[in-house]
Amino acid sequence: MVNTVRAGKLPEEQIALNFSELHPPLDERQAAVEAGRCYFCYDAPCISACPTSIDIPLFIRQISSGTPEAAGLTILDSNILGGFCARVCPTESLCEEKCVREVAEGKPVEIGLLQRFATDRVMELEDHPYEREASGGRRIAVVGAGPAGLACAHRLAMKGHDVVIFEQRHKPGGLNEYGIAAYKTVNSFAEREIRWLLGIGGIKLHTDRPVRSVEDIARLRSNYDAVFLGFGLAGFNSLAADGRQLENVEYAVEFIEQVRQADDLSDVSVGNDVVVIGGGMTAIDAAVQSKLVGADNVTILYRGDRERMKASSYEQDLAAHRGVKIVANAQAVAFEGDERVQEVSVTRRSVAGREDCVVERMVADHVLLAIGQTLVEPPVNLATEHGKIAVQGAGRTSLDNIWAGGDCVAPGDDLTVTAVAQGRDAAEDIHASLCSR
Amino acid sequence: MNLASDFCGIKSPNPFWLASAPPTDKEYNVRRAFKAGWGGVVWKTLGLDPHIVNVNGPRYGAVWGADRQLIGLNNIELITDRPLATNLAEIKTVKRDYPDRAVVVSLMVPCEECAWTDILGQIEDTEADGVELNFGCPHGMSERGMGSAVGQVPEYIEMVTRWVRNATRMPVIVKLTPNITDIRYPARAACQGGAHAVSLINTLSSITSVDLDDFCPEPAIDGKGTHGGYCGPAVKPIALNMVAEIARDAKTTDLPISGIGGITTWRDAVEFMTLGAQNVQVCTAVMTFGFKIIDEMTAGMSSWMNSKGFTSLDEFIGRAVGNVTDWQYLNLNFVTKARINQDLCIKCGRCFAACEDTSHQAISMSADRVFDVIDEECVACNLCVNVCPVDDCITMERITPGQIDLRTGAVVPDGYGNWTQHPNNPMANPAA
C-alpha cells in the first residue's frame, strides 16, 4: 500500500495564505483607537492576571500619549520577551479575561495587540535599550535557551554578571523556535527577538552543547557561581495502546517541529485522515497545522469532557473554524494497520467515567500524540514534585546554588509567559543571593 | 533623565505639581501623591475661620465624548471646608516628611491687609515653600468679593500682592483667572505688585448642560443650578494662549509662569513649557485617572527630551515663545494648496461638503466620487484637512516662490512679506 502521508498536498500559494499571521498587527490609528478604550483602571485586574505583572494600563496610556517606545519599555521592563508573549499568550484566559470591559461587554481591550504594537517599536530601534550595570564579576551558567533561560540570562546580564548559556539544540529559543504554532510567530520572529535580546552583551550562547552527564553538572557547579536550569520538558508521556510502533504514529511535537523548521511548508508531509490525541494547546496546534498543510479530515480525540480540555474555548473555536473536528470522551485504545497505521479503535462514552462505552473504528493514516511532555530526569539529584523539579521561592531547588524555572519546575502551567516570569525572578534571586555572600 | 525643576527658588524633583483643588485638600491625599511621584503640590486654598461650607448635593457637571471620555469638568466647590488649624498642622507634617517636594499653600482671604498679614504668619510656621494667591475661583467666593472678583480688577491684584510681599519672605505666586478679556493686564498687575510668579489658568465660568425635563442647569441642587468653573482637556487651548501671551509680553517677559489647564499627558505639559511655563500644575487629569498618571508624564517627558537631545528642562522651556507672533507679522508670501491623496481617500465626501457648502468651492466631485482640489479656488484654509477622517489623506503643499498661484494668477514672491507692508493696508509702511 502506498504511503498516503506525503508532502505537497496543497498549492504553494494556498499554503502561504493558510499560514499568514493569525492576528495581523495594528496600524498607528487602530492602536490609538484601541488604546483609547482602556479605562486606566485603579489597581487594574489585568496586571494581576499577567504572570509577569506588566503595568498594562500604564503602557496603554503611553501609547495614547504618543510614546509607543516608552510603552514598549514599560512592557519589556517586566517581560523581556514581551514581543513574543504579545503573539502567543492565550490572552483570552490571562489579561484580557480580567479586563473590566471583557467582564462588562464581552469585548476586552486588545491588550495583546497593543503590546505587540509597542514592543515592535522598541525592536525597530537601532540600539538595545538596556544597559548593563557595572559588572558584579559573577559567572552564571544557564542550561537551556528557552524563554525561561533567556529571561534569566538577560536579567543577570543587566545586573552586570557574565552569563554562559548551554543549549543542546542547534538553535536557541526552545519551544519559541521549535514548538509554538507557525501562524502565531511569522517571519522568524523568535530568531530576531533572541538576536535583539542578546544585544545587551555579557551573554555567551553555546548551541549544540547538551548538559547531560553528572560530570557536566558538577563542572558547571564548580566553574560558575550559580546554575540556572531551564531545560523544559524534553520527554513524552507514553500511551498504552496497541500498535503504537506503527509507521505514521508520531508525537505531535515532532510534527509541529517539522512545520516550524520547514524552509518550504509544502515540503511537510501529512496524511489524508489525521487523528490527534490530546486536549491541550499542542493538540490544537498539531491539528490546525496538519489541516493547513493539506490533510482532508482532522479529528482531535480527547478522553474527558469537553469543558475539561486544557485548550481554551477560544483555541477550540479557532480549531473548529479551520475545519478541525473535536470529539470528547473518546479514548484511543489501539492502532490498526499492517506496517503503517490505517485505523484507530476508539472507545466512546456519552459522559466521562460512564460505563456506556461503544467501540468505534476510525480511518486514520496519520496519528499525532499530544498527551503531554515530561521531564527528562536531570543528571543531578534534585527533589521533585509531580515529576517536575521542586522549587521554593524564586526557583530555588533543593541544591545550593542551583535554580530552576519554566516548564521543568512544578507545578507549572506550560506558558511562555510563566517561563519568562520564573526565569526573571530566579535571576533576581540569584543576584540578591550572590551579592549577599 | 534629570527632570529637576526650580520654580522661582522652589525646588522639586520634577516639574509636575498638583494644582490647588480636591487632590491636595488634605494630608492623606498629598502623601499618596508624593508616594506616587508628584514633584509638588499647591495645597487646596485656605481661608479664614469659620471655614466655609460646600453644597451637600453634587458639585460637578461634565462634558463627555462618545465613549464617555471626560472632556470637560465643571465644579461649584469652594475653598477648603476644614478648619485652618487642621490644614496648617497637616501641611507642616507633610513638608517635614517630604523636604525634597514642593509644598505651596494657596490662600484666599478678604481684601483687607490685616487678614493677609495674619494668615501669612501662620503659613510661615508650616515651613511651606511658598504661597499662591487664589484670585481665580469664579463661583461662590467671587460673590463674596474674593477669588475672581479680585482677579478681574488689576488694581486689586496689585494692591493685595504688594500687601503679601510686604508681609512675607516666601515666594509669592499669583494665580490668575481666565474670566477676563486680556490676560496681560492682570499679569502685569501681579508683576507690579512684586509677585515672584504667576500661575494660570483657574477655571472658566460655565454651565455644562441643562436638564430638559426639569429645565435646570447641571449640577442641579434641589431644582436650581449655578454657573461653575470649567476645567479639563477642553480648556487647554485657552490656557495655552494665555500662557503664551504673558510669556511674550515685554512687560512680563521675566515673570515665571506655572502653566495650568487641561494638562493630561506629558505632551500637554511640554507644550505649556515650550510656550514659557517653567512648570505645570494638574487637577482634572488626576481627578479622572488617579495619581498614577505621573509615571506616564515623567517617562513621556524623559523620552521626548532624550529624542531631542535635551538634558535639562531649561533647554526647552520657552523654546516656542519666539514663534508666537501677531497676525500682522505672518508671512503672506507663504502660499499652500490642499492635496488629496487618492490612494488614502475613502470617498466619504466630507471635504467636499465643508468646502462646497461653507468655504471656497475648491474641491470637485466626480460622478464616481473622486474628490480633487481646484487650485484656482483653494485659499489654503485647511478646513478639509481638519474634517477629513483619514490621517494624512489631505495635506497642505507649499507653492514654491517663482511659481504661479492659480487662484490669484500672480507669481508667488520670494521672501517674507506681511500685512504691515501690504498695498491693501491703508496703514502700510512700504519701506519696511
Ligand SMILES: Cc1cc2nc3c(=O)[nH]c(=O)nc-3n(C[C@H](O)[C@H](O)[C@H](O)COP(=O)(O)OP(=O)(O)OC[C@H]3O[C@@H](n4cnc5c(N)ncnc54)[C@H](O)[C@@H]3O)c2cc1C
Ligand atoms: C506545541 C506547543 C504549543 C505551545 N503553544 C503555546 C502558546 O501558544 N502560548 C504559550 O504561552 N505557550 C505555549 N506553549 C508552552 C510554551 O512553549 C512553554 O511553556 C515554554 O516554551 C516553556 O519554556 P522553557 O524555557 O521552560 O522550556 P523550553 O521552551 O522547552 O526550552 C527548553 C530549552 O532547553 C533545552 N534543553 C533541554 N534539555 C537540555 C539539556 N540537557 N542541555 C542543554 N539544553 C537543554 C531545549 O533544547 C530547549 O531549547 C506551547 C507548547 C507546545 C509544546
Ligand SMILES: Cc1cc2nc3c(=O)[nH]c(=O)nc-3n(C[C@H](O)[C@H](O)[C@H](O)COP(=O)(O)O)c2cc1C
Ligand atoms: C473641584 C475643583 C476645585 C478647585 N478648587 C480650587 C481651589 O480651591 N483653589 C484654586 O486655586 N483652584 C481650584 N481649582 C482649579 C484648579 O486648581 C485648576 O486651576 C483648574 O482645574 C484647571 O486645571 P485642570 O484643567 O488641570 O483641572 C479647583 C478645580 C476643581 C475641579
Ligand code: SF4
Ligand atoms: S466620589 Fe462618589 S463616593 Fe466619593 S464622595 Fe464623591 S459622591 Fe461620594
